[in-house]
Amino acid sequence: MSLVVYLAAAVLALSAAVLFRRPRTTPVRPSALRNALTVSTCVAITLGAVVFLCSAPMTLAAVNDLTGVPNFGAPLTYGLLSAYSCSLLILLINWRGGPREQVRRLVLRSIAVYAPLIVAIVVLFTLADARVERLTDLDTYYANTPGMREMIVLYLLGHSAAIVAMAVVCVRWGREVTGLLRAGLWLIFVGAVLDLVGFQFAKYTAVVARWTGHDLDFLSTQVAPPMAALAALICSVGFVLPRLLPAAVAHWRGLRDHRRLDPLWLRVGFVSTAPKPPSSWWQSPAERLHYREVAIHDALLALAPYFDDRVRERARGAALAEGRSTHEARLLAEAAMVGAAVRRAAAREEPLETVSAYRLHATEVSGAGGLVELAQALGGTDIPATMREGTVRAF
Incomplete structure (x- = not known):
């Protein structure tokens, strides 16, 4: 499991590095908006890579040992996942563009929603009794534990809200644009649907099963992680493709004409x-x-x-x-x-x-x-x- 998650983290980190270092050969927007878009894209993809890195069982065990707090990796990972969800919304806001004040206002609203959510996750973990270290099945093991139960539901709801909003925006915006931008939006939509069905639905089902006295833990431990990795990779391709492909084509044409x-x-x-x-x-x-x-x-x-x-x-x-x-x-x-x-x-x-x-x-x-x-x-x-x-x- 750790290998799959680490691989996803590495691919996401590489995508962010390539995007950040790409030559600025496609200046379509004003520089301020273009820089904001580049930064928000790199931040979102990097946070996604960090989330996968922190969620790997090997990393969780190392974090718990380093801090001396059992399951300390849980609020760390869930807080980062909430920050990643917020960064996806901010990325879409910057990508969609508009008047600078409107963009700034929407960005601040997103932060105002997810910052308290992250604080609540940390507070709930502090108040909960989670002394038994769980590296792969924490969500289901503590599904009925006061404090932990609310923390788990809260991080899932926060992530679901961001992914649903992202999917809706992609569908609406995808009807208005063409070309690479439209292809990128539909890839993001596919990734969002895969996240909703493969990761979140599996998590919700496994947690609710615990509430009702059943055991469907395999959905949370075996199905959700690889589906989340695949969804994040598809979304990242959707974000990066419209921005990197024109530069890649320009590079190829430059090499071809230089040789000719x-x-x-x-x-x-x-x-x-x-x-x-x-x-x-x-x-x-x-x-x-x-x-x-x-x-x-x-x-x-x-x-x-x-x-x-x-x-x-x-x-x-x-x-x-x-x-x-x-x-x-x-x-x-x-x-x-x-x-x-x-x-x-x-x-x-x-x-x-x-x-x-x-x-x-x-x-x-x-x-x-x-x-x-x-x-x-x-x-x-x-x-x-x-x-x-x-x-x-x-x-």
């Missing part, structure tokens, strides 16, 4: 005078791609005096004669012109007397798309030996 620019950079990089980027291992693919774009544009500008329109026109005519489209013919013609300019520059020939006024397609479009097309058109030609032996360094 290699044929062009290997030819023109030796004439670039653009400043070298800082060699940091944590530099994002988008930053590396930006540096390479700047350097290539600088190199093409330096090669402009060597551009020969006659080479371009001959290559364009040959491409059209082969049945190429107008756009393909233009790219192949530009690649031939750039290749010829590179050979002249590498041989240190004098620039052409008549400077071409032609503008490359890559300089007419924004982003890396035009450069990538030019690089792919150049990809089929041989790299001059001068280029291979030069001082080109990959950005």
Whole structure:
């Protein structure tokens, strides 16, 4: 049981760490709201990880031994679970957004409800007689004990209220949005339903069974913990997916375009005078791609005096004669012109007397798309030996 709970805690902690360290490449909201959303998401997921960590039997035994108080881990875990429930509500409030004062008011209301709940859990445990240490079946063992009984019901009701509210908000909001946000909300809803049915219903049933003189402890000790772990993981995926996936896609595109620019950079990089980027291992693919774009544009500008329109026109005519489209013919013609300019520059020939006024397609479009097309058109030609032996360094 401890292994399953520890695994869930580790996955949640990793999710929080990745989310907190992600590059800020998707700024859609004002920075203050974005920071509040990031912090509240990380806090909620981290609290979930801490709850699972504290609820493991091995951890409970260690906490009890350390404090010298039998079952001290119970109010600690239940208090943290209530704080986790509150953090889920705060996360949804920040995620939904709205006027800053309204968001702040709703956050304070959530705290005002759950802070007394946590205090009540601690007070009830202090007043109760719980001298027998129970690591796996405390809820059912003390289901009829004054003080402990109320504490158990109180933490379950607090968690249920938060999960039900979260499920309702997800359903309502999910009808208004589309795309990744909607997918994330439905994942959160699935996790909430799984928590309600698999964890809370099992706990309630086992406790009520004890009240009526029956024994359904297995629901509390064997069914509820793994279901709670699965529900928390699904909810975390729902919270993290809409925030991390766009950044992950941007990273992948940056890596792809950076690699696809290699044929062009290997030819023109030796004439670039653009400043070298800082060699940091944590530099994002988008930053590396930006540096390479700047350097290539600088190199093409330096090669402009060597551009020969006659080479371009001959290559364009040959491409059209082969049945190429107008756009393909233009790219192949530009690649031939750039290749010829590179050979002249590498041989240190004098620039052409008549400077071409032609503008490359890559300089007419924004982003890396035009450069990538030019690089792919150049990809089929041989790299001059001068280029291979030069001082080109990959950005």
